[in-house]
Amino acid sequence: MEGLRTSMKAEAEVVKNLVDTVTSDKIKQVNEIEQSLLETLYDQNQNIDDYINYLNDLIKMFYGYLSPSNIEELTFALNSENLIIRPIPETSKPVLPVFTAGQYSKEDVTKLLGRITVPNIKPVNRKIKPMETASTQLKPTGKQRKQDREKSDVKQTLSLSPSVTKVREYTVPGVDDVYHISLGKSGRLWVSDWRGNLVQTDLQGNQLQKIQTSCGYGYHTVTQDGDLIYTDRNNKFINRITQLGNTITEFIKTGDWGTISVHSSHINGDLLVGMRKYNEGKITRYNKTGTEIQNIKRDDKGQKLYWYPRYITENINGDVCVSDYNNDVVVVVDKSRQHRFSYKGQGSKFSPLGLCTDVLGHILVCDDISKTVHLLNQDGRFLSLLLTEQQGVKLPISLCVDDENNIWVGQEYPNTVTVCKYLQ
Missing domain, CATH: 2.130.10.10 (YVTN repeat-like/Quinoprotein amine dehydrogenase)
Structure with a gap:
């Protein structure tokens, strides 16, 4: 019976170690996905910052035309075919991973860890060979x-x-x-x-x-x-x-x-x-x-x-x-x-x-x-x-x-x- 208890504890320990290993692997996977998403968002943020700087420079240029003496130059600049305002950079919304919880019950875990059964076997009467029992059948002393x-x-x-x-x-x-x-x-x-x-x-x-x-x-x-x-x-x-x-x-x-x-x-x-x-x-x-x-x-x-x-x-x-x-x-x-x-x-x-x-x-x-x-x-x-x-x-x-x-x-x-x- 002690052997059964030890075996069951050892089996449970193996499953616990597997759970820890699988959990560690999944967390590592999530960390890698997170790092990839952060790199994508960082690149997009950089593009947006560059575009904002571009717009600020454009605004400063137009402010220089706002004095009465430069109205004609501003009109000419706005009507010029060379004036092309860059479009807003495209960005994408990151697709986040989804965790789907496992479906399990106590019965599933019971199957995983094995069962205790008592074989339905009738006791067999055996004749003991003297060769095998010359020493093993000795009665213990006090x-x-x-x-x-x-x-x-x-x-x-x-x-x-x-x-x-x-x-x-x-x-x-x-x-x-x-x-x-x-x-x-x-x-x-x-x-x-x-x-x-x-x-x-x-x-x-x-x-x-x-x-x-x-x-x-x-x-x-x-x-x-x-x-x-x-x-x-x-x-x-x-x-x-x-x-x-x-x-x-x-x-x-x-x-x-x-x-x-x-x-x-x-x-x-x-x-x-x-x-x-x-x-x-x-x-x-x-x-x-x-x-x-x-x-x-x-x-x-x-x-x-x-x-x-x-x-x-x-x-x-x-x-x-x-x-x-x-x-x-x-x-x-x-x-x-x-x-x-x-x-x-x-x-x-x-x-x-x-x-x-x-x-x-x-x-x-x-x-x-x-x-x-x-x-x-x-x-x-x-x-x-x-x-x-x-x-x-x-x-x-x-x-x-x-x-x-x-x-x-x-x-x-x-x-x-x-x-x-x-x-x-």
Whole structure:
């Protein structure tokens, strides 16, 4: 229901913007017509002024003949064939534009903004496949239920702020740029660059650990237990580093598929892994023990969903959100693997990079073309450009949201992380 309300507000905002745009265009048109009319009237006024000056000169000439001694000269001048008085200049009355008010009613506006309908569909009893529900049907623990209640309470009091506020900003040592961020426990984060440097720092920017990896985009994540999971694209392994130790262990072997991106679910702890083989990409879901439980490759029409899934995340409703490199699109499927929507940006060109979701279900994604961060609702409707160069973020490439609902933005250059507050 919150999604419906958000969609309706966004639809109304679009119409309001269109009304403002059309009104602005019409006012501009009126201004141009007014300027043209004023120029015409100015030219006519100039001609009339010239004619008045001509008549005054003629009157002065005739006054010179009014003395008795010049009566004969005046008579001769009036009867002369050379005396021709110029005609009065022609003028035209300007034709003013007319405004015809539009004809509309509440019903017209209702049609324009869409309708709310409840489909008359009987509930369908479905048999749940164990493959799809090994993790999604787990009953929440008491601790999990408490966390869900707390998140629900927070969600009811949060909304988008009218402006974005920078909380802090610091430089990350040991990396050339910030291609991906994974927030961990106890105020620690993992940051990676394009060269394969994977660095753990504290919130003061002090380096705690550094690992040399096979590089990539969104190729690491932190689990609910605080473990680091990262993919090894060259060796086709998914590795794990526990929170308590620094030993790297091979967690999952992916066979012929090269691993590109990974995300640890905040809902149930599943691992979502973006993979690629030949000319096809897929998303594979593993449970906490590393057992494969789901593959997402094609839509219900048999079309490929992914080409190169370089960043991946999960929304609060279980939607899997992926920024696809070659297709330049954000692909979203629901938890039952059904394609929900694809977002292709607002302009003619769009190249999605890092993306994340927040407690309200918003989808936030970096655009490499406009160098901005797009804000979408959970149904894929564009809401705004959340971050632009005006907020001091020039080259956003990676994103994540912390427990305090701040957005962390990694920049391609320099190696800087900017933390902003956008919810109130």
